[in-house]
Amino acid sequence: MSHPLFARAYARLSVSADLHGGVAAHRKDLLSGLSGRVLEVGAGNGLNFAHYPSAVSEVVAIEPERLLRESALRAAVRAGVPVDVVPGAAEALPVKSEAYDAVVFSLVLCSVRNVERALAEARRVLRPGGELRFFEHGRDERRSMATLQRGLDRTVWPLLFGNCHTSRDPVDEIRQAGFTAVSFRRVTVPEKGLRLPTSACVLGVAQRPGNVTERP
Template sequence: MSEENTPATPRIGHPVFARFYTRVSQVMERRGMAEHRQRLLAGLAGRVIEVGAGNGLNFAHYPATVARVVAIEPEPRLRAIARHAAKAAPVPVDVTAGLAERLPAADESFDAAVVSLVLCSLPDPGAALKEMLRVLKPGGQLRFLEHVRADTPGLVRWQRLLDTTVWPYLAGGCHTGRDSAAAIRESGFTIDRLERFLLPDARTPVSFHIRGTASRPPRDH
């Protein structure tokens, strides 16, 4: 689906963040994020919707068992970079405009959904997760890779300070201290696997991450 066919999608522009993220994300890839992306996507198959594709760094890691990826990205500069990355992907990738809270997809039309470093920046992550639940087939998977709330009261206080002052303005709406695992459960998914790790390997307000798999319950659940 092209942008021309989605006139209701508002233009979401974060030009400064888009340039900043493009540079910083490459550093993160070299410091270990690329390996986590590979683990995130291993074993996927069928039709996949990636919500918040950013500059397309996941695309190179999709396994050949994936039939097609529909990648949603609202930020125009990141979307342009993602379209370039899609040309080199090992599987077909369609990059399109859209909002996580109103996915341009039919009910139960995908085998899996992917979010990576996205839930932290959405105005309403619960609404977005319910949309992913809607477009997944019963039993379909959600693969998630997110930075999350710290595990000590002192660092949580630092996260709250950042999240209520400058960080969301500098980082495209990002919040450092969200409990994304809880949001995934509360939206109706069942978490099947959850791993926690630090990246970078130091205890800072932005180091705490999770990676895992959740599933949409079957119809008779």
């Protein structure tokens, strides 16, 4: 998969959002307390890598876009934990079932082609009792913005921004996929200034049903 123009723009905008939009702090919260083996789906240019705690023994980072994957490979070298960046799609993860203690989605579910399939794959690769960590933008609670989001999604937004959709409801989708113990808080990005169609975000955790298994 290749979206070179979007990839270059995303790389610049994501760094700016980390520095000036409060996103770096949300990344740190997203990954806090993780341990063991982690699968990150849609790693982008690797901005999460610096925030993984030392208790994480391994991160396998899936990224389908070539230019973003190259940036992620460079970020992996600087990470404080082992990170392996590989190509792949969220709807067909190239890893074994029940192999990971946690799966991370960070600003990804907006752009996958099949959300239901992507979340089913996340369930498949998680150990019973494993965690799904998510930081996603989605449908705004304000009616006027939600109406604008639906209009954008039906017209130009996905074409301009790498299949990004602004009006999806990640929390509802995660629940419908069969994850339990879903907890989250709403955050706004950027925290101050102009409200964008992508400003309404959720940061949270869910669990794959089943008894927690012992790690080998």
